[in-house]
Amino acid sequence: MTVVDIRIELKKGVADPEGSNTKKTLESLGFKGIDSVRTVKVFEIVIDAPAEEAKARAEEMCRRLLANPVIQNYSIVAR
Amino acid sequence: MTVVDIRIELKKGVADPEGSNTKKTLESLGFKGIDSVRTVKVFEIVIDAPAEEAKARAEEMCRRLLANPVIQNYSIVAR
Numbered sequence: 001m002t003v004v005d006i007r008i009e010l011k012k013g014v015a016d017p018e019g020s021n022t023k024k025t026l027e028s029l030g031f032k033g034i035d036s037v038r039t040v041k042v043f044e045i046v047i048d049a050p051a052e053e054a055k056a057r058a059e060e061m062c063r064r065l066l067a068n069p070v071i072q073n074y075s076i077v078a079r
Numbered sequence: 080m081t082v083v084d085i086r087i088e089l090k091k092g093v094a095d096p097e098g099s100n101t102k103k104t105l106e107s108l109g110f111k112g113i114d115s116v117r118t119v120k121v122f123e124i125v126i127d128a129p130a131e132e133a134k135a136r137a138e139e140m141c142r143r144l145l146a147n148p149v150i151q152n153y154s155i156v157a158r
Contacts, residue, residue, distance in 0.1 A: 034125070
């Protein structure tokens, strides 16, 4: 069993309305010094395979379903 | 400047329909050996403060806005 974290984030320059609205709301609550807020999606997948194979399968999952290469980057960590 | 990752996940036992639908879809694409898929939300916040203070502010952001303590756990990593 391997726990794989697939972290999917928006590419630089792609608008992140949820992040910018969260920033505005935090500021309206009085939080200071916030430079930026970005949202990231993580899929935590438990795969019944050793780490190397689980990572390879996760990579294929990203290519075939989970990530949109036009606007998103992904990274995979097995732990 | 400190980059703080706020990781918000559902508590054990709370239904995660997005995760379970993702699991079903991956299986329908032919992926085998998937034990579970859970979705996690990460806010990546850049705060203009040293690490310790940035973490303390992020903790307060979770309590006041970002996390719902009834169904979610959160963890904070400064990097």
